[in-house]
Amino acid sequence: MDREHRTTKILQPLTRRPSWGFLVLLGLAILGLAWFAYAWSFQLQHGMIVTGLGDWGTGGGIPWGLYVGSFIWWVGIAHGGIIISAAVRLFGLETYKPVARLAELLTLVALSIAALYIVVHLGRPERVVTSVLPNLPTTIRTSPLAWDVTVITLYFVLTATYLSLTIRADLHAIRDRLPRILSPVYALLLLGYRPEEQPKLERMAWWLALAIIILAPLFLHGGVIPWLFALLPGQPGWFGAAQGPQFLTIALSSALGSVIVMAYIFRRAYGWEEILDDRVFAGLARWLALFGLLFLWLQLQQIITGASMAPEAATAVTEAKLAEPLYWLALGMVGAAVAYLGLQMLYPSLFTVPRTVAAAALPVLATLLEKVLFVVEGLMYPVFTLYEGVPGRYSPSWVELSSIIGAFSLVVLFFLLISRIIPLVEVESEPEAQRPVSQDGHKPARTQQIPVRQPSTSRAPEPILRRGES
Numbered sequence: 001m002d003r004e005h006r007t008t009k010i011l012q013p014l015t016r017r018p019s020w021g022f023l024v025l026l027g028l029a030i031l032g033l034a035w036f037a038y039a040w041s042f043q044l045q046h047g048m049i050v051t052g053l054g055d056w057g058t059g060g061g062i063p064w065g066l067y068v069g070s071f072i073w074w075v076g077i078a079h080g081g082i083i084i085s086a087a088v089r090l091f092g093l094e095t096y097k098p099v100a101r102l103a104e105l106l107t108l109v110a111l112s113i114a115a116l117y118i119v120v121h122l123g124r125p126e127r128v129v130t131s132v133l134p135n136l137p138t139t140i141r142t143s144p145l146a147w148d149v150t151v152i153t154l155y156f157v158l159t160a161t162y163l164s165l166t167i168r169a170d171l172h173a174i175r176d177r178l179p180r181i182l183s184p185v186y187a188l189l190l191l192g193y194r195p196e197e198q199p200k201l202e203r204m205a206w207w208l209a210l211a212i213i214i215l216a217p218l219f220l221h222g223g224v225i226p227w228l229f230a231l232l233p234g235q236p237g238w239f240g241a242a243q244g245p246q247f248l249t250i251a252l253s254s255a256l257g258s259v260i261v262m263a264y265i266f267r268r269a270y271g272w273e274e275i276l277d278d279r280v281f282a283g284l285a286r287w288l289a290l291f292g293l294l295f296l297w298l299q300l301q302q303i304i305t306g307a308s309m310a311p312e313a314a315t316a317v318t319e320a321k322l323a324e325p326l327y328w329l330a331l332g333m334v335g336a337a338v339a340y341l342g343l344q345m346l347y348p349s350l351f352t353v354p355r356t357v358a359a360a361a362l363p364v365l366a367t368l369l370e371k372v373l374f375v376v377e378g379l380m381y382p383v384f385t386l387y388e389g390v391p392g393r394y395s396p397s398w399v400e401l402s403s404i405i406g407a408f409s410l411v412v413l414f415f416l417l418i419s420r421i422i423p424l425v426e427v428e429s430e431p432e433a434q435r436p437v438s439q440d441g442h443k444p445a446r447t448q449q450i451p452v453r454q455p456s457t458s459r460a461p462e463p464i465l466r467r468g469e470s
Contacts, residue, residue: 036406
């Protein structure tokens with residue numbers, strides 16, 4: 001595909017009139033958000049009693065449930081999404097470059113939804129300003145919850161900065177083809193941009209990608225987020241060093257599955273078969289199979305250690321987990337996806353993009369289910385027996401379930417609107433588009449141009465030679 005044709009295809013969401021399918025999805029997303037707003041207002045009016053949550057002890061309930069489980073899941077998708085994008089830039093994985101910006105945008109909306117879940121779970125939103133933020137300078141010294149707020153804010157800033165660095169060159173290159181009605185938006189995004197500074201901006205983006213790759217496993221979804229649970233010895237279902245790598249595999253599995261599904265939707269909607277070609281889906285599916293297999297392996301490690309000669313409290317929570325049908329459903333969904341994607345690698349004739357997308361959706365749903373069960377069962381089976389006579393019970397109410405509808409509606413609405421503002425795939429510059437792609441998905445480095453000193457004559461100077469030319 002030549003560069004002009006590729007750019008025209010990429011700009012279709014911005015330049016083409018909205019289709020009926022676009023308008024129907026927009027209407028459904030708005031209805032879903034309206035339903036969530038009604039459910040949340042009902043909770044604000046009547047209090048947390050309308051949820052399935054309750055207090056330990058005489059309340060016979062548990063204080064965390066679907067809200068906190070969904071928070072962990074959305075943070076995981078966000079961290080996994082930006083890891084995908086950063087890895088593409090850092091390691092030169094040109095095959096996956098068409099999905100890099102989708103992953104970056106997914107990170108921003110997923111982090112926003114995760115923050116919204118915390119606000120909803122507080123019961124009273126004003127507590128963010130009256131309780132959480134004023135006490136942050138004190139609580140950050142000892143509380144993993146405060147660390148969580150800090151690193152999520154840091155990651156949001158890093159992601160927004162990273163996206164702005166990579167998008168400004170595109171907007172400048174295609175500024176004459178962008179919708180004029182949004183000119184003030186583009187003027188704001190391009191404020192202070194100078195094309196001659198692009199090499200410097202690319203270096204900044206590379207260093208940001210390196211920072212993201214380092215921070216993610218050490219301090220984010222491989223560190224601070226699992227520390228919220230892994231540092232509590234009173235909850236044997238949470239406590240332990242395995243939570244860090246377990247959370248990281250869940251983040252990457254759910255993010256890879258989400259990116260595959262979104263890429264397929266845009267490919268079908270705008271005819272991007274040449275841009276998001278089969279190699280992209282086959283490659284992402286291989287990575288998904290790897291991290292899905294690691295997820296299952298870590299689950300096996302926790303089951304073996306919890307069921308074989310473990311302390312009584314750990315045995316109780318493991319037995320409860322194994323007796324829960326939804327837990328086996330989650331493992332079965334991941335196992336089915338890994339099995340199919342593995343067979344697909346062994347027998348390439350099995351590969352089709354629709355089947356790969358269907359398999360990729362399974363770990364996305366399974367990890368959400370597993371995270372909610374992880375939170376609930378960890379609270380239902382503590383070490384202490386103070387409340388043994390009133391064991392916790394939990395079933396999410398319609399208010400809590402409505403939050404899932406609202407979250408997915410927000411994702412749909414975000415991508416529908418953002419696709420009308422900025423290109424969802426990076427627009428390659430001329431030298432970039434002309435470089436060949438090798439079979440391993442990498443592009444060779446640009447040929448360095450070396451000026452040749454010309455003799456002082458009245459003749460016109462000879463053209464600049466490239467290294468290796470004669």
